[in-house]
Amino acid sequence: MYSFRKAILAATCVGSLVAMAAPASAQTTLRAVMHSDLKILDPIWTTAYIVRNHGYMIYDTLLAQDEKGAVKPQMVEKYEVSPDNKTYTFTLRDGLLWHDGKPVTSEDCIPSIKRWAAKDAMGQKMMSFVDTIDMVDAKTFTIKLKEPTGLVLLGLSKPSSNVPFMMPKRVAETDPSKQIEDFTGSGPFVFAKDEWKPGDKTVYVKFDKYKPRSEPPSGMAGGKVAKIDRVEWRAISDAQQAINALQKGEIDMIEQPSHDLLGSLKKDANIDVIVSPMLKNQYVFRPNHLHKPFDNPKVRQALWYAFNQEDFLMATIGDENYIKVCKELFICGTSFASAKGTEDILSSNFKKAQELLKEANYDGTPVVLMHSTDLKVLTNLAPVAKSLMEKAGFKVDMQSMDWQTVVARRAKKDPPNAGGWNAFLTAWVTADVLNPVSTGYLNSSCDKALFGWPCDETMEKLRDDFARTSDPAKQKEISEAVQKRNIEITAEIPVGEYVSPMAFRKNVKGLVIAPAPVFWNLEITK
Amino acid sequence: MYGYLFRRLIGTIPVMLVVAVFIFLMLRLTPSDPAAILAGDSATTEQVAKIRGQLGLDRPMVEQFFIWSAKVLTGDLGESFFFKKTVASLIGERIEPTLSLSLFTIVFAVLIAVPLGVLAAYRQGSWVDRIVMGFSVLGFSMPSFVVAYLLIYLFAVWLDWLPVQGYQRIAEGVGGWVRGLILPSLTLSVIFVALIARMTRTSMLEVLSEDYVRTARAKGQSERKVLFRHALRNAAVPIVTVIGLSIALLIGGVIVTESVFTIPGLGRLTVDAVTARDYPVIQAVVLLFSFVYVMINLAVDMTYTVLDPRIRY
Numbered sequence: 001m002y003s004f005r006k007a008i009l010a011a012t013c014v015g016s017l018v019a020m021a022a023p024a025s026a027q028t029t030l031r032a033v034m035h036s037d038l039k040i041l042d043p044i045w046t047t048a049y050i051v052r053n054h055g056y057m058i059y060d061t062l063l064a065q066d067e068k069g070a071v072k073p074q075m076v077e078k079y080e081v082s083p084d085n086k087t088y089t090f091t092l093r094d095g096l097l098w099h100d101g102k103p104v105t106s107e108d109c110i111p112s113i114k115r116w117a118a119k120d121a122m123g124q125k126m127m128s129f130v131d132t133i134d135m136v137d138a139k140t141f142t143i144k145l146k147e148p149t150g151l152v153l154l155g156l157s158k159p160s161s162n163v164p165f166m167m168p169k170r171v172a173e174t175d176p177s178k179q180i181e182d183f184t185g186s187g188p189f190v191f192a193k194d195e196w197k198p199g200d201k202t203v204y205v206k207f208d209k210y211k212p213r214s215e216p217p218s219g220m221a222g223g224k225v226a227k228i229d230r231v232e233w234r235a236i237s238d239a240q241q242a243i244n245a246l247q248k249g250e251i252d253m254i255e256q257p258s259h260d261l262l263g264s265l266k267k268d269a270n271i272d273v274i275v276s277p278m279l280k281n282q283y284v285f286r287p288n289h290l291h292k293p294f295d296n297p298k299v300r301q302a303l304w305y306a307f308n309q310e311d312f313l314m315a316t317i318g319d320e321n322y323i324k325v326c327k328e329l330f331i332c333g334t335s336f337a338s339a340k341g342t343e344d345i346l347s348s349n350f351k352k353a354q355e356l357l358k359e360a361n362y363d364g365t366p367v368v369l370m371h372s373t374d375l376k377v378l379t380n381l382a383p384v385a386k387s388l389m390e391k392a393g394f395k396v397d398m399q400s401m402d403w404q405t406v407v408a409r410r411a412k413k414d415p416p417n418a419g420g421w422n423a424f425l426t427a428w429v430t431a432d433v434l435n436p437v438s439t440g441y442l443n444s445s446c447d448k449a450l451f452g453w454p455c456d457e458t459m460e461k462l463r464d465d466f467a468r469t470s471d472p473a474k475q476k477e478i479s480e481a482v483q484k485r486n487i488e489i490t491a492e493i494p495v496g497e498y499v500s501p502m503a504f505r506k507n508v509k510g511l512v513i514a515p516a517p518v519f520w521n522l523e524i525t526k
Numbered sequence: 527m528y529g530y531l532f533r534r535l536i537g538t539i540p541v542m543l544v545v546a547v548f549i550f551l552m553l554r555l556t557p558s559d560p561a562a563i564l565a566g567d568s569a570t571t572e573q574v575a576k577i578r579g580q581l582g583l584d585r586p587m588v589e590q591f592f593i594w595s596a597k598v599l600t601g602d603l604g605e606s607f608f609f610k611k612t613v614a615s616l617i618g619e620r621i622e623p624t625l626s627l628s629l630f631t632i633v634f635a636v637l638i639a640v641p642l643g644v645l646a647a648y649r650q651g652s653w654v655d656r657i658v659m660g661f662s663v664l665g666f667s668m669p670s671f672v673v674a675y676l677l678i679y680l681f682a683v684w685l686d687w688l689p690v691q692g693y694q695r696i697a698e699g700v701g702g703w704v705r706g707l708i709l710p711s712l713t714l715s716v717i718f719v720a721l722i723a724r725m726t727r728t729s730m731l732e733v734l735s736e737d738y739v740r741t742a743r744a745k746g747q748s749e750r751k752v753l754f755r756h757a758l759r760n761a762a763v764p765i766v767t768v769i770g771l772s773i774a775l776l777i778g779g780v781i782v783t784e785s786v787f788t789i790p791g792l793g794r795l796t797v798d799a800v801t802a803r804d805y806p807v808i809q810a811v812v813l814l815f816s817f818v819y820v821m822i823n824l825a826v827d828m829t830y831t832v833l834d835p836r837i838r839y
Contacts, residue, residue, distance in 0.1 A: 037798065039608040040564065047566030119573075161566065177576050179610060197619060198609045199798050200693075200790035236691060236788045237797075240675070244683055244690040401557070404803060408559030411574050419557065450570060 027229040028524045030508065031251040033242045034517070037235040038202045041191070042179040044119050047161035049429065049516070056220075056518050057204050057231070058099070058185035059165035062090060062109065063157035064220035067278060067513050069335045069434070071157045072221035074213070075104065075166060075186070085148035085470065092139045095211040098168050099190045106141035110134075111172035113143075113156070113164060118176040120162035122437050125467050126151040150470030151437065158438065159220050159515045160431030188212065188226040188520050202233040204519075217512045217521050219278065224520035227510065231519050239376075243503075246271060252508050252524065255517050256500045258376060259317050265503050272508075275322070275501045278515045280331055280430040281377075283312055285385060285493040286441060287423045289454045291415050293367065293394075294422055298360035300490035304345040305353035306392035307385070309496035315380040317498045324497040329483040330439070331430045332497060335472070336479035341487055346495070353392035366397040368416035370409060370424040374402045381425040381495070410451040425495070431515035435475070436466045436482040441492040454491040527831065527838070534827070538820045545816040546595060546809070553805050554587050560607050560803040581607055594809065604806035606799075613810040616795060623693050624791035626703065627783065628776050630711035635718035636769060642719070643726020643765075644753055647734060658723055665720025670779060674713040674786045681709060691788040710787040714779045718772040725768040729761035736760070762833045770826030774819045 036050040043055030064074040073079060075096060080089045096104035110133050117123030117130075129149040135141050143152055156164050166172075171182045183191045189204035196202050212223040234251055236242040239258040245251045247268055257265060257273075265271045285303065287294040294300050313323040326332035327342035367389065371382035386396045397416075401409070406424055414420035433439045442463065446455035462485060466478045486492065502517065510521040561578035562569070569577075578584050582593070597604055603613035646658035682690040688709050694702035733739065734757055742756045743749075780793035788794075792811060799807035830837045 039798075039802065041610075046564060047569055051566075121570075177580070181610075197790060198611075198616075199620075199794050234692075234788070235790075237794075238691075238786050238788070241678075241691050241786060241788060244678060245692075248683065248686070248690050250690055250692065402801075404563050404801060405557050407562045408803075409557055411559065411562050411571055413571075448570065448572075 028227075029230040029232060030228045030253065030519065030522060030524060031232045031234055032253045032255065032519075033236045033245070033251055034233050035256045037199060037237070038196075038233060039198050040179065041183055043165055044116055044162055044176065045179045049161060052161045052163055053516055054191075054202070055163055055165045056187070056516055057189045058183060058187045058191045059163075059167065060096075060185070060187045060224070061157065061164060061220070062113075062166060063153060064222075065157045065159050065515075066221040067219035069219075070221075071153045072215075072218075074157075074221060075109075079153075086145045088143045088145075088152050089136070090141055090143075093211070093213075094139075096186055097209050097211070098186050099184045099207055100168075101209070102168070103138070104166065104186050105138040105169075106135045107138070108169045108172060109166055110141055111169055112166045115167075115172050115174070115176050116162060116164040117155075120155075120158070120164070121440060121443065122151065122155045122158055123162070123164065125437055125463075126155040129467070147468065148470065149467050150475065151467045153470070154435065154437070157220075158431075160429060160438075186210070188224045189231060199235055201235060204231045204233075205229065212520075217514075219512075219514050220516070220518070224518075226520055227523035228519065246503060246505065249505065252505045254503045257503045259319060259322060259500075260376075262319070262501065262503075270506050272504045272506055273501050274504060274511055275499050276511065276513050277333075277499070278430055278513050279502070279517070280324075280497050280499050281427045282326075282331060282430070282433050282497050283316070283381060283425060283427050283495045284441060285423060285425050285495055286410075286452045287490060287493075288416075288421055288452050290413055291420060291422060293360075293362055293365045294490075296360050296362075297489060298356055299362055301488075302353040302356040302360070302362075302392055302394075303389070303490060303493055304487060305347075305349045305356065306388045306394070307346055307493060307495055308348040308388070309346055309494075311348075311384050311388065312381060313496040313498060315384045316377060322499050322501065324499075326497045327494065329433075329442075329486055329494060330435065330479065331433055334430070334434055336435050336476055338476070338480045338483060340480045341484045345487065346493075348388060348391075350392050357393045362393070364395050366395045366416075368420070368422045369396050369398045370406045370421050371398050371400040372403040372406045372424070372426075373400050377427060377498075377500075378403065378425065385423070385425060385495075413453070427498075429515065436463045436479055442482065442486065444489065444491055452491070454489060456485070456489045456491070459485050459489060459491065527828075531824075531828070534824050538817070541820055542813065542816060546598070546813060547591075549809050549812045550591050550594065551587075553803070553808060554590070558803040559583075560805060563802055564607060594806075598810075598813070603810040606807050607804050608802055609804075613806050616807060617792065617810065617814065620790060620792045620795045622695060622791075623784070623789045624780055624793060626693075626696070626707055627710055627714065627780055627789060627791060628773070630707045631714040631718065631776060631779075632769070632773060634711055634715040635722055635772060638715070639719040639722035640726050640758075640765065643723040644730055644758060646723065646727040647730035648749075648753060650731060655727075658727070662720040662724045665716045668716065670713055670717065670782050671786055673716050674709070674783065677709050677713055691786075693787075693789040693791075706789075710783045710789060713786075714776065714783045717779070718775075721772060722765065722768055726761070726765050729764045730757055733757045733761040759833070763830055763837075766829050766833060767826055770822055770829075774822050777815050777819065 038050050038054055040046050040051050043051045060075050062075045063071050066072050076090045077093045078091050117127040129145050131144045131146045133143050168184050171180050174180045188210045190207045192203040192205055206226040206229050212225045215222040217223055242254050243261050246254055265273050287300050309325045317323045327346045328337045330337045369382055372378045382398055386398045389396050409421055412420050416422050436442055440450050443449045444454040444456040444459040462482050469475055507525045509525055510523050512518050512521045562574050565574045565577050605612050642658050646655045649655050681688045693706045696703045739757055742752045781796055784791045784793035785797050796811050
């Protein structure tokens with residue numbers, strides 16, 4: 001008995017010592033559930049949004065767009081454009097460091113730009129105008145153009161995949177078709193690779209030596225002040241369980257809570273449901289131009305008259321607070337959005353659609369419509385499309401499959417009866433559909449275009465014209481022409497916009513309204 | 527017996543070979559493309575094709591099979607397409623949660639089901655018997671995710687006794703490890719409690735009418751001794767068979783339960799790998815599960831000789 005008492009006493013003493021040794025101010029940890037688990041770590045190698053979000057944690061960009069879409073310096077102190085608009089000179093800020101403590105130099109930025117440009121569609125377009133990228137000194141480099149383009153600033157401030165993140169020279173020189181294996185960045189957080197357990201959690205710790213800009217945060221621009229010591233992305237795949245965990249305080253935020261579960265969160269006094277206007281999404285219908293019946297432009301035209309956006313939005317999101325009917329090609333409210341030419345479309349004028357099908361001599365060839373069944377925000381799109389198309393006179397063969405099968409099948413150019421397809425629906429985030437060059441589905445370069453493979457010289461010329469100009473008024477004018485041309489050739493059809501709100505515990509404050517979820521400026525209050 | 531054991535072990539080789547061929551073909555014949563998933567939404571057809579080449583998926587299927595099986599024979603399960611980690615290390619990371627969950631589940635199931643089954647047989651036709659059998663039917667009928675949500679609502683959300691989700695490794699503290707496993711293992715054990723209790727009852731009813739039970743009672747042995755020393759031991763063979771089957775069936779159960787409770791085990795790894803079409807991981811996990819299944823069946827067969835000395839191989 002005596003020994004037992006001694007043991008208890010010893011344990012108590014040790015416990016007290018451990019408690020005394022604990023740091024005076026406890027670490028703050030923010031536990032978040034993101035829309036997906038992080039599996040790949042190279043934001044240049046893949047366009048997956050979760051990898052882009054990972055990029056924003058640990059990397060920084062030379063330029064960034066604020067919440068109004070204006071291009072602002074980020075890693076650079078300043079940039080200068082020569083009078084002939086053919087030379088851009090970038091000067092890096094003082095005190096920028098990589099996570100390994102070495103200074104960020106022009107020598108790092110040049111291969112970073114080149115690697116990004118080798119993979120990204122806008123980057124490739126930008127590089128077609130670039131003559132040379134030269135280092136002037138450790139803090140300065142120039143981009144010299146063969147002819148002027150507005151894409152240098154738009155490209156280097158591109159907010160969504162692929163984002164031109166800066167990496168150390170040794171990392172940036174990795175073959176763009178291979179994934180990087182060194183995750184040294186210069187962003188506000190450091191990736192804790194040893195703690196990364198795919199399927200469980202991804203951990204980031206605050207980079208104490210990060211030097212944020214002095215301006216307040218705005219969009220992706222401004223001061224990226226990390227106010228939390230540690231961020232953990234928890235991989236909770238069950239939507240209801242994520243809600244339960246948030247309500248119980250086991251996690252602090254959910255990036256994209258399911259719309260149908262928002263009701264219980266709104267009733268909870270400990271939870272804030274925040275709608276970030278920059279985290280909008282646009283639903284789109286994508287026809288395959290290679291095969292019958294959508295190889296005929298007039299048949300594709302009929303779709304504009306068969307569809308209406310209300311039906312799609314109510315069937316998928318079902319809550320008027322989170323949807324917006326917007327017939328504009330670029331997200332409503334952004335710089336290049338315009339209502340021109342959209343007056344008589346997307347209002348389910350079935351008579352007009354039937355007339356167009358008749359004029360096109362549509363012979364009843366069934367439309368193979370791929371129906372994604374496992375992603376809740378997409379599941380109800382295809383049945384609505386089928387119903388509206390059938391009312392217009394189309395014959396539709398809707399084939400149900402999981403999203404990953406859609407992803408695999410849409411890459412096939414085979415005829416629909418040999419494993420190919422005619423149409424599918426998906427969603428893009430705001431940052432991807434801001435202008436004619438960044439909007440992937442507008443690429444109409446035939447074989448080189450994204451799946452669906454539209455082929456149209458006029459559209460490509462308009463996109464080139466957009467790339468050549470840096471005058472906002474001219475860019476807007478070209479964007480309107482692109483929208484008009486899209487209605488003529490039907491590269492894609494926007495079928496409505498929705499927002500995905502974020503949910504936070506009440507003690508989490510400081511969300512920056514940005515086109516991607518960012519963790520700087522967030523803090524946990526008591 | 528050793529000869530039998532050897533023959534059974536040799537017999538696992540063709541079984542594993544068939545499983546390997548089957549899973550390999552199944553994955554290649556399903557309409558999916560890991561390269562397209564890896565590349566992301568904005569990737570061009572050329573980029574997807576390049577990734578396909580890097581993964582070796584553009585090679586003829588037979589060549590892919592021989593490359594993979596040659597590696598497996600040397601103990602190399604390959605590298606995950608997505609995680610850039612070896613499959614062996616991924617399995618190593620995930621095995622502890624799954625083993626813990628399986629262990630807790632079987633212990634819960636046996637500790638609850640066997641006494642319930644014995645009691646139901648002893649009180650055949652009484653309200654106790656009816657309640658146990660009613661629970662058994664309910665346990666069979668309810669999908670495990672429904673049981674999971676009910677238990678979560680009751681014990682985690684409403685009573686706030688246990689965590690909603692998550693797993694704490696045993697090295698990080700035994701208390702947290704146990705707390706995190708109670709709800710998932712209770713969820714998973716419901717169906718096995720139903721199965722084992724029912725089998726125990728049936729088996730006990732047969733044994734309780736035997737002469738030696740009457741003799742034991744006539745000798746003045748207590749009912750507890752009659753039930754647990756004489757009857758249960760003789761009724762054990764079918765019960766052990768069902769417990770063995772339950773362990774094998776757990777493999778399916780952990781997939782759902784680990785997903786609902788966010789336990790980073792082999793079940794969750796399987797779901798993630800299937801969703802992402804991570805072929806090397808799926809192939810390795812299916813092979814592992816098949817091997818475990820075969821071994822459990824062998825272990826059950828060996829147990830018979832211990833429980834019933836009349837059984838000889």
